Amino acid sequence: xxxxxxxGKNVLITGASxxxxxxxxxxxxxxxxxxxxxDFDEKxxxxxxxxxxxxxxxxxxxxxVDVSNREQALAAMAKTIEDFTQIHVLVCNAGINAYKDIFExxxxxxxxxxxxxxxxxWNYCRHIGEHMxxxxxxxxxxxxxxxxxxxxxxxxxxxxxxxxxxMLTKALAQDMADYNIxxxxxxxxxxxxxxxxxxxxxxxxxxxxxxxxxxxxxxFGEPEELAAAVAFMGADExxxxxxxxxxxxxxFSIGSVLGLNIRPIPQEGxxxxxxxxxxxxxVQEYKEFKKNK
Numbered sequence: 001x002x003x004x005x006x007x008g009k010n011v012l013i014t015g016a017s018x019x020x021x022x023x024x025x026x027x028x029x030x031x032x033x034x035x036x037x038x039d040f041d042e043k044x045x046x047x048x049x050x051x052x053x054x055x056x057x058x059x060x061x062x063x064x065v066d067v068s069n070r071e072q073a074l075a076a077m078a079k080t081i082e083d084f085t086q087i088h089v090l091v092c093n094a095g096i097n098a099y100k101d102i103f104e105x106x107x108x109x110x111x112x113x114x115x116x117x118x119x120x121x122w123n124y125c126r127h128i129g130e131h132m133x134x135x136x137x138x139x140x141x142x143x144x145x146x147x148x149x150x151x152x153x154x155x156x157x158x159x160x161x162x163x164x165x166x167m168l169t170k171a172l173a174q175d176m177a178d179y180n181i182x183x184x185x186x187x188x189x190x191x192x193x194x195x196x197x198x199x200x201x202x203x204x205x206x207x208x209x210x211x212x213x214x215x216x217x218x219x220f221g222e223p224e225e226l227a228a229a230v231a232f233m234g235a236d237e238x239x240x241x242x243x244x245x246x247x248x249x250x251x252f253s254i255g256s257v258l259g260l261n262i263r264p265i266p267q268e269g270x271x272x273x274x275x276x277x278x279x280x281x282x283v284q285e286y287k288e289f290k291k292n293k
Contacts, residue, residue, distance in 0.1 A: 005235040007032030010084045012077075014067050014124060015094030017044025020143065020191055023223025024091055024230050025052065031231060034059040036080045036087070038073075038124075039094070040066050067094045068115030073123040077131075086135050089234040090128045092121040092165075093143040097158045110157045117161035118168070125172055129181055137180030139234045142169045144185045146249045166245065173243030182242040184233045189249020192220040216251025 011033045016025040018041075025035055029052040039045035042064035049060040061083055065076040081087065095117045098109050121142055132138030147159045148166030166185060173183040190211050212218045229246045232238055247253055 003231075004032045005231065005237065006089070009088040010034050010036065010086060011089045011091060011234070012036045012038065012080055012084075012087045012124070012128060013091040013093055014038045014120065015040075016048050017041040018048075020188060020223050020226055021091075021093040022048045023227040024093060024143075026055075027224065027227035027231050028089075028091075028234070029056045029058045029060070031235075032058075033089070034084065035061075036084055037062045038065045038067065038076055038080070040064070066116075067120030067123060068112070070119075070123055073120070074127060077124070077127050081131055087128055087131060088138050090124060090132075090138065090140045091143070091230060091234065092124050092140070094120055095143065095145075095161075097155060099154050101154060102156055105157060113157040114161050114164075117158070118164040121165045121168060125168070125183070129172065129176055129179075129183075132181050133176070133179035138182075139238075140172070140176075140181065140183045141230050141233045142183070142185045143230070144169065144187045144245065146187050146189045146247060146253045148185075148187055148245070150253050169245070170243045177242060182238070184238070184241060184243065185245040186226065186229045186233060187245050187247045187249065187253075188221065188226050189215065189247075189252045190220050191226055191248075192222055214252055215249065216254060219250065221248060221250055 006028050009032070011028050013021060013025055013028075013035060015021040016035075016037045017039045021039075025037060025048055029035060035049075035052065035058065037045045037049060037060065039062065042062060045062040045064075049062050052058050052060045061080070063076040063080060065072045067073055096113055098105070098113060100109070125140055125142070129138075129140065132140075142165055144166045145158075145162040147155070147162040149163070151159050166187070169183055169185040176183055208220075211220055226248050229248050233241065233244075233246060
């Protein structure tokens with residue numbers, strides 16, 4: 001039986017043109033929500049919006065915005081409040097990543113990743129939060145990452161941004177409780193999206209072989225599974241939960257079944273410690289790449 005926890009509720013979600021954000025938007029619309037989608041990728045967001053209209057008949061409006069840009073974000077939020085009158089639930093999902101050797105990251109990389117993932121979350125929580133306070137309350141769900149509490153190789157700015165958004169969630173939960181606003185987070189692990197590229201044979205933590213080895217459930221998660229956790233956290237039935245994080249990572253963060261700190265790209269000397277890595281296509285491809293570089 002379909003749930004209807006969002007009937008009569010307006011939801012603002014950032015970053016719903018694809019992947020996790022699209023999965024969340026579809027789930028909330030299925031449960032009755034009308035949606036405002038804020039996304040840099042306006043064309044992709046319109047595809048999501050049209051699917052929601054066709055499948056669920058919900059009101060959906062798309063606002064093109066760079067969430068890291070305060071002026072753009074404020075203007076888009078003001079127009080959304082004008083169009084919807086009240087926002088009951090905010091989902092801060094917009095996020096970007098970069099995967100480089102530590103000394104290849106530029107200052108521009110840092111500013112962009114922190115800007116979207118952390119400053120963008122602050123921009124929306126701060127200003128939609130104030131709107132919610134004026135309306136008597138609401139619920140905020142921030143999409144963080146298991147990177148909020150477990151570091152991974154070659155993604156230092158991303159790890160910093162997600163650690164920050166995880167702690168921001170707790171701080172906001174304390175400060176906003178007096179205004180009847182709940183602030184929680186959902187921390188995804190490796191979810192099957194365009195960002196994780198699960199069907200490609202490639203180097204990296206997100207290669208199918210490494211995901212199978214390092215998650216207790218031995219597989220990628222699906223956007224629909226992550227969306228179910230978000231739908232619960234934003235719903236009234238979670239009314240006594242704030243400052244909490246649901247970890248949706250297939251068991252990755254409980255500890256690797258290997259008991260090893262696996263690098264996304266093998267370093268010199270790895271053959272002596274984990275010779276079986278050579279069995280994986282992505283390792284062979286990387287060694288060929290290094291040989292021909």
